[in-house]
Amino acid sequence: MPDSLLPRDGLVIVAKRDCPTCVLVEPVMQNLDRAGPLTVFSQDDPTFPSGVRSVVYDSELERSFHLRIEAVPTLIRFAGGQEIERAVGWDRAEWLRVAGEAATGDGLPAWQPGCGSKSVEPGVQEALIARYGETGLQSRAIALGHWDDPIEACFERGWSDGLPVVPPTDERILRMLGGTERKPDEIVGNIPPNLSPCTVEKVAINAVMAGCKPEYMPVVLGVLEAALDPLFTLHGLLCTTHFSGPLVIINGPVARSIGMNSGVNALGQGNRANATIGRALQLIVRNVGGGIPGAIDRATLGNPGKYSFCFAEDESDPAWEPLAQRRGIAAGRNAVTLFHGEGVHGFIDQKSRTPEELVRSLAMGLFGVGHPKLVRAGNAVLVLSPEHYRIFKDGGWSRRQIEDALYEALKRPGKDLAWGAQNVAEGIPPTHAEEMMDKFDPPPDGVLIVRAGGPAGLFSAIIGGWPGQRVREECQAVTREIRP
Incomplete structure (x- = not known):
């Protein structure tokens, strides 16, 4: 001083x-x-x-x-x-x-x-550090002219996904870093496709640009760590011509504490945490790893979820086993599941009233993932709405019973799926004609069942997976616990 x-x-x-x-x-x-x-x-x-x-x-x-x-x-x-x-x-x-x-x-x-x-009022201390103190930030600062528009400058430098981003000033970065106990210079991992090292500080920068709040930082870091798990095959997902991109599902108390949406319009717009956490991952891949559409990202069509595809599971019913718990995370812990998801396919069934009827009906919808005649060509997420879930609950069915019944209902004779069968060229080799074929991997990996949605409407959602999942030893959905 x-x-x-x-x-x-x-x-x-x-x-x-x-x-x-x-x-x-x-x-x-x-x-x-x-x-x-x-x-x-x-x-x-x-x-x-x-x-x-x-x-x-x-x-x-x-x-x-x-x-x-x-x-x-x-x-x-x-x-x-x-x-x-x-x-x-x-x-x-x-x-x-x-x-x-x-x-x-x-x-x-x-x-x-x-x-x-x-x-030391909220937001003030970080601004004072940025103005008068030593920030400790190591990322290169970009100097703008007095009349430059910071938002336009971000567009010009290619930092945006096509929507405006929040300019990452020092004080905003410091405020974001305050949301985690981890050190700014800690390396989270190498981001494909360029395999560039990504520090916690760089995560914070992109979280700022995405519009996150500081309390989202542990979740953003957990999402990134799950994406960097070799089994998620992020590099391959970036390069694919398929529709798919990272789908983020959050479990645990953190979802409620940061205000994530698992209810009405959970897969849509309007919730800051859902929108910005998923977007932060995409911006990190773009800005740190170099995963730019039209360059390494060669999707034929893509899907709107590649801006952000993130929601929380509805855990309001203690009788329901949450997805993360089903996949090995201890009850009550915070966790993220990453799935290679394409767009949302709406499923409508307003007539079924028993679990048996609804399982057969859901199987018919799930047969269409990828193509009705393709099997083991990618898995799926089933987002079970409250009204459809109530049919299973009233029938006394647990998650595991639903999974097992769906797995059986999704078996079909190979002769119906062979090349040329039903006058459709697509399908499987005729060598499988005498076999019963499974549409997806066995539970719990074939169909990841998640509860979410509003209380009115007998509508659920099917989210198809990436064909890369057919090589199970190399590519799977990944579930990781979220650290503070």
């Missing part, structure tokens, strides 16, 4: 009018001023306190920041330009120790706590 901002000798008090304790000790400050020398740094009002000759309005909070003020009033004694001692709040014994007999405070209570300093 520049020496010119502080006295070399004497007392300094940092205070604000919007603090009952500061107002309480105003007579003490006046008495200390008479004993002198005293300087008061007022955070919110240049006329407070009255009756003190040297009041400095710390409107930019630079002095408060450099003095590391966490609460007001704070009393500090300086000698030779160095801080000797301090007292925080009003404590008569401490003020007498620091300032001497002029701090008696006759008629005041012996003790009263202070208030939070304006310099």
